Amino acid sequence: MADELTPETPEEEQPKKKHKQRKNGLYPGVSDELAENMRTGWADTELHGLEPIPQAAHTAARRAALSARFPGERLVVPAGRLKTRSNDTEYPFRASTEYAYLTGDQTENGVLVLEPTGETGHSAAVYLLPRSNRENGEFWLSGQGELWVGRRHSLTEAEQLLGIPARDVRELAEALTEAEGPVRNVRGHDSVIESALTDKVTKERDEELRVYLSEARAVKDDFEIGELQKAVDSTVRGFEDVVKVLDKAEATSERYIEGTFFLRARVEGNDVGYGSICAAGPHACTLHWVRNDGDVRSGDLLLLDAGVETHSLYTADVTRTLPVNGAFTDIQRQIYDAVYASQEAGIAAVKPGAKFRDFHDASQHVLAEKLVEWGLLEGPVERVLELGLQRRWTLHGTGHMLGMDVHDCAAARTEAYVDGTLEPGMCLTVEPGLYFQADDLTVPEEYRGIGVRIEDDILVTEDGNRNLSAGLPRTSVDVEAWMARLKG
Numbered sequence: 001m002a003d004e005l006t007p008e009t010p011e012e013e014q015p016k017k018k019h020k021q022r023k024n025g026l027y028p029g030v031s032d033e034l035a036e037n038m039r040t041g042w043a044d045t046e047l048h049g050l051e052p053i054p055q056a057a058h059t060a061a062r063r064a065a066l067s068a069r070f071p072g073e074r075l076v077v078p079a080g081r082l083k084t085r086s087n088d089t090e091y092p093f094r095a096s097t098e099y100a101y102l103t104g105d106q107t108e109n110g111v112l113v114l115e116p117t118g119e120t121g122h123s124a125a126v127y128l129l130p131r132s133n134r135e136n137g138e139f140w141l142s143g144q145g146e147l148w149v150g151r152r153h154s155l156t157e158a159e160q161l162l163g164i165p166a167r168d169v170r171e172l173a174e175a176l177t178e179a180e181g182p183v184r185n186v187r188g189h190d191s192v193i194e195s196a197l198t199d200k201v202t203k204e205r206d207e208e209l210r211v212y213l214s215e216a217r218a219v220k221d222d223f224e225i226g227e228l229q230k231a232v233d234s235t236v237r238g239f240e241d242v243v244k245v246l247d248k249a250e251a252t253s254e255r256y257i258e259g260t261f262f263l264r265a266r267v268e269g270n271d272v273g274y275g276s277i278c279a280a281g282p283h284a285c286t287l288h289w290v291r292n293d294g295d296v297r298s299g300d301l302l303l304l305d306a307g308v309e310t311h312s313l314y315t316a317d318v319t320r321t322l323p324v325n326g327a328f329t330d331i332q333r334q335i336y337d338a339v340y341a342s343q344e345a346g347i348a349a350v351k352p353g354a355k356f357r358d359f360h361d362a363s364q365h366v367l368a369e370k371l372v373e374w375g376l377l378e379g380p381v382e383r384v385l386e387l388g389l390q391r392r393w394t395l396h397g398t399g400h401m402l403g404m405d406v407h408d409c410a411a412a413r414t415e416a417y418v419d420g421t422l423e424p425g426m427c428l429t430v431e432p433g434l435y436f437q438a439d440d441l442t443v444p445e446e447y448r449g450i451g452v453r454i455e456d457d458i459l460v461t462e463d464g465n466r467n468l469s470a471g472l473p474r475t476s477v478d479v480e481a482w483m484a485r486l487k488g
Contacts, residue, residue, distance in 0.1 A: 030141070039134055045151070050160040053104045055312065058223045060163060062102055062216065067114060067122040069212055073182040075122070076197065077102055077213075078190035079110035088143070092271070096189045097404045098213045100313050105162055107152070109169050111193060116181065126162060127169035130155050176200075184209040214411035217403050219425040224403065225459060227314035228427055229468050231269065232457055234308040235316040236471040238264035242304060243486045246296070246324055254278040254292040261306050269308040273315025274406045277305035280324065282438040284451030287396060298325040301332055303451055313404050317429050318469045319455035326483045328476050331446045335434055336476050339452045342366040342432040343474070346398055350430065350458050350465040354422050360398035363432040367394050370434075376443055393436060393443075399429040402457055424462050431455030 066075065079099040082090040095106040103112050109129050114122035131154045132139030132146035140147040158166040173196040176183075183200045185193065186209060220228065238261045242249075249256040257278040265272045275290040283289045284303035296302065302324050307316035321336060323329075328336060346363035365381065368390040372379040377389050384390055401408040401417070408427075409417060422428075433453035436443050457468040473482045 030137070035137055038137060038140055042134055046154060047157050050157055052163050053161050055104045055223045056161075056163040058221050059102055059104045061221075063112075063114065063122075063124050065216065066102065066212070068120075070184060070209070071120045072116045072118070073184055074116060074179060075112075075114040075209065076176070076183065076185040076193060077112040078186065078193050079105065079108060080189035081191075082108050082144075094271075095313070096186065097217075097313070098186050098210070099189070101213065101217060101404060103162055103164065104312070105158070106313070109190075111169055111172055111190065112164075113172070123165075125165045125167050126158065127167050127172045128153075128155060128158055129170070130168055172196075186210055186213070210411050211413060214409045215413070215416050218401060218409050218412065218416070219423055220403065220427055220459075221425070224314060225425070225427070227310050227312050228316065228402065228457065228459070231273070231308050231310045231314050231316035232318065232468045233471065234264060234268040234310075235306065235318050236469065237268070238306065238308060239304065239318070239320060239472055240486055243322065243483050246302070246322075246487075249280075249296040250298060250324065252296075254280055254283070254294050254296055257296070257302070257304065258292045261304070265308040270311045270313065271309050273307040273309035273317065277303065277319075279303040279305075279451065282449035282451070284321065284453075285435040285437050285449065286451075287435075296324055299329070300324050301450065301452065303453055305453065305455065307406065315402070315404070315406050316457055316469070317402055317406050317455065318457060318472065319431055319453045320472060320474075320479070321452045321454065322479060322483065326487060327480055332450060332452075333476050335436075335447070335450055336452050336454075338367065338370040339432055339434055339454050340474060340476065341370075343430055343454045343456070346430040346432060347456070347458060347465065347467065350422065350428070350460060352422055352424050352460055352462065352464075356418055356420050356422060356428075359428075359430055363398045363430070364390060364394060367432060367434060393434050395433065395435055398432050399455075399458075402427045402429055422460050424460050426460040427468070428458055428460075429455050430458050 077099050079095040082093055085091045093108045099110060099112055100106055103126055105126060107128060111127040112124065113127060114124050117123050129152060131152055139145040146152060153161065155166040155168065173192050176193065176196040183197055184205050185197050185201050187194060187206050241260050241264050242257050245256065245260050258276050261276055262272060277289050278292045279286060279289040280294055280296045280302045281300040283294050284301055301321050303319065303321045305319040307318060309315040323332065342363040345366045346359040349359040349362040364385060368381045368384045371377045371390055371393065372381055372384060377384050431453055433451065435451040436447040436449065438449040440448055454474060459466045459468055473479050
């Protein structure tokens with residue numbers, strides 16, 4: 001990685017000086033001659049006639065709904081800033097979900113501001129970093145200048161793309177400091193904005209804004225549903241990629257699986273939507289196994305929980321549990337088929353008007369029945385469920401909302417989410433599992449170290465549901481046949 005040109009570059013590493021340099025007061029260590037040379041000779045690269053981004057009409061509708069919910073108040077929604085990974089390197093930037101949902105923009109330091117226009121209504125503006133300044137040398141001397149990190153859109157270009165007036169974000173903090181009237185801010189993303197608003201906001205009022213924006217994302221519009229399907233379709237191809245290289249994973253580790261899926265995510269999307277879980281053997285019993293450094297062995301199961309995130313930041317979340325050698329053992333099939341039956345019951349319970357908890361209860365009932373049938377729990381099943389005894393091996397809830405965050409709508413109120421009612425346009429996961437830890441002495445030895453989860457992304461429709469991830473097989477027989485075809 002190239003190092004930035006800074007005044008602290010050791011003298012012995014500087015080029016030999018054959019000519020006397022005039023001292024440059026703005027950037028010490030840079031001659032006036034070089035500074036002047038870098039100011040000139042650059043072509044005009046302004047882009048003209050840009051088309052609005054595909055979701056521009058949808059983001060406008062979302063801002064209108066937000067305006068109606070908080071009349072007469074200034075609303076501030078930051079994208080966030082770069083976060084340091086180590087020393088002078090940063091993590092790849094990912095805009096805050098709230099900001100991207102309302103603007104479609106994904107650039108660091110961006111801030112959406114809705115200014116009240118009276119008792120009702122707002123005027124929206126997005127505050128962004130403009131193009132790098134060629135006059136003062138920022139474009140080549142700053143670590144975030146365009147010569148180092150790439151071209152930014154001009155404010156005029158941003159307006160055309162986003163359908164929102166765009167202004168210079170460097171002027172925003174001072175303007176907010178001087179602003180009067182009620183203000184709400186989405187916290188946790190931009191310390192500079194929060195500092196400017198310190199004496200103008202309250203934690204309670206800001207939380208109301210965050211909760212509203214979380215609940216607003218529960219029902220997806222047509223654009224969002226299309227993006228989720230796109231994410232799932234890429235994820236299906238990523239799972240196919242993994243099956244084709246399982247022999248190479250056996251020769252290396254779970255990281256070969258992680259890298260294989262990541263390649264698909266980066267080629268077809270923005271990234272993975274969350275850390276991929278590539279859990280082979282007993283690692284499948286660790287719910288969020290993301291170390292992915294274990295062995296992949298023939299005869300074991302691979303639990304792959306992964307999702308592609310689209311360029312618009314909508315993510316899939318799919319899990320399949322696969323026999324590494326392509327064939328389930330008898331005990332693996334028994335456990336897998338029980339989880340499949342549980343998932344079938346859960347998916348069947350997803351429909352408009354149903355309670356959000358219904359699919360979880362339906363799935364858990366099937367798993368409890370199986371555990372009693374196998375002699376691992378003493379019935380009746382109703383007693384097991386009342387006491388929650390099945391949870392030793394089922395561990396987690398059966399699903400969650402899905403969207404721009406893998407656990408979408410997380411700030412929603414309990415009554416609007418887990419105690420709420422399903423509506424058409426909601427998208428959620430159904431993902432029951434059974435996990436028998438390697439050191440669990442309460443189960444027969446043949447069960448130990450086996451973990452199975454099956455997860456699909458389910459859209460609530462007007463007359464029931466649609467499995468967005470139906471492109472991947474789910475029954476044990478179909479999984480084996482699918483793997484055999486891919487391995488050729």
